[in-house]
Amino acid sequence: MESQDLKRAGLKATLPRLKILKFLEESKQRHMSAEEVYKALLEAGDEVGLATIYRVLTQFESAGLVTRHHFDEGHSVFELNLGEHHDHIVCVRCGRVDEFVDEIIEERQHRIAEEKGYEMTDHALYIYGICPDCRKTQGRGPRTQGRGKAN
Amino acid sequence: MESQDLKRAGLKATLPRLKILKFLEESKQRHMSAEEVYKALLEAGDEVGLATIYRVLTQFESAGLVTRHHFDEGHSVFELNLGEHHDHIVCVRCGRVDEFVDEIIEERQHRIAEEKGYEMTDHALYIYGICPDCRKTQGRGPRTQGRGKAN
DNA sequence: TTCTAAATGCGAAAACTTCTCATTCCGTTC
DNA sequence: GAACGGAATGAGAAGTTTTCGCATTTAGAA
Ligand SMILES: [Mn+2]
Ligand SMILES: [Mn+2]
Ligand SMILES: [Zn+2]
Ligand SMILES: [Zn+2]
Numbered sequence: 245m246e247s248q249d250l251k252r253a254g255l256k257a258t259l260p261r262l263k264i265l266k267f268l269e270e271s272k273q274r275h276m277s278a279e280e281v282y283k284a285l286l287e288a289g290d291e292v293g294l295a296t297i298y299r300v301l302t303q304f305e306s307a308g309l310v311t312r313h314h315f316d317e318g319h320s321v322f323e324l325n326l327g328e329h330h331d332h333i334v335c336v337r338c339g340r341v342d343e344f345v346d347e348i349i350e351e352r353q354h355r356i357a358e359e360k361g362y363e364m365t366d367h368a369l370y371i372y373g374i375c376p377d378c379r380k381t382q383g384r385g386p387r388t389q390g391r392g393k394a395n
Numbered sequence: 396m397e398s399q400d401l402k403r404a405g406l407k408a409t410l411p412r413l414k415i416l417k418f419l420e421e422s423k424q425r426h427m428s429a430e431e432v433y434k435a436l437l438e439a440g441d442e443v444g445l446a447t448i449y450r451v452l453t454q455f456e457s458a459g460l461v462t463r464h465h466f467d468e469g470h471s472v473f474e475l476n477l478g479e480h481h482d483h484i485v486c487v488r489c490g491r492v493d494e495f496v497d498e499i500i501e502e503r504q505h506r507i508a509e510e511k512g513y514e515m516t517d518h519a520l521y522i523y524g525i526c527p528d529c530r531k532t533q534g535r536g537p538r539t540q541g542r543g544k545a546n
Numbered sequence: 547t548t549c550t551a552a553a554t555g556c557g558a559a560a561a562c563t564t565c566t567c568a569t570t571c572c573g574t575t576c
Numbered sequence: 577g578a579a580c581g582g583a584a585t586g587a588g589a590a591g592t593t594t595t596c597g598c599a600t601t602t603a604g605a606a
Contacts (some may be wrong), residue, residue: 258585300584386600
């Protein structure tokens with residue numbers, strides 16, 4: 245039961261928060277904008293106000309339940325925190341997102357922060373490119389899976 | 396004369412474009428938002444419409460004259476392209492921005508894109524942390540140099 | 547100088563996010 | 577399980593950043 249997850253995170257188990265958390269857990273897409281969560285819940289008949297979606301996602305972020313990303317779009321993208329930290333490689337053609345972890349890069353980042361005298365609090369690495377599928381389909385943007393520019 | 400730079404970039408040497416380019420070259424701050432460029436020109440008596448600032452910076456980006464960054468703020472930050480590519484470490488307290496290049500990271504990124512089957516088009520690495528100065532001043536945000544949250 | 551396509555400035559509008567505040571809900575107390 | 581009080585929600589207004597539409601101006605060629 246998700247209520248426990250919320251309680252543990254220091255949040256009251258309200259209906260909107262439960263709906264949002266449940267949705268994030270069950271969605272096939274791991275990376276979603278507030279708007280996308282809103283629309284998906286709407287379709288599922290679990291409507292939650294958009295303002296609440298934004299508030300709750302921000303609270304989840306503070307509580308460590310989700311991570312907020314800033315891909316080169318213009319809006320925030322959220323992801324449920326499951327296992328470990330990871331970085332992203334994003335298709336500029338269709339919006340597909342793949343994940344990866346590279347210990348060497350992680351380690352270098354720490355060293356760089358140290359060298360510069362910074363106390364590192366966070367870091368974000370985004371690789372942009374054309375995914376395998378889109379490389380085949382040379383023409384304009386192909387299958388608009390995920391969140392493609394083509395919306 | 397900057398007109399040549401513009402012509403070379405395939406852009407007509409208009410007054411607004413010249414003002415913006417000149418300003419970017421002479422400004423002490425290397426990383427600036429459209430709004431900051433707008434205000435600075437305004438103060439200098441070289442007012443250019445904000446819409447034009449946005450248009451021109453986007454054109455400069457397409458022409459390879461500037462690079463657009465998306466620090467974890469909510470707006471774009473632009474930087475004149477001088478030498479080589481580099482990444483950024485940003486102070487979350489005062490907004491200070493330092494730059495660095497790490498060949499190992501660069502190389503790993505290429506390898507990752509390759510492994511995932513992506514044709515890399517770009518990449519961005521942002522390290523966030525507390526800068527040396529801000530670490531000394533433990534309290535709330537100290538000197539609001541650069542573009543700090545404290546505006 | 548004249549001419550034309552391109553660029554600019556302005557305000558309107560779009561896109562995303564936060565805020566305000568009346569209403570509702572959660573969780574605790576009785 | 578009814579009552580209470582503070583926290584959370586919903587709806588719309590408002591804030592931010594960026595783009596758009598179009599009348600007017602300008603760069604650069606003729
Ligand atoms: Mn992810
Ligand atoms: Mn830089
Ligand atoms: Zn793709
Ligand atoms: Zn600092």
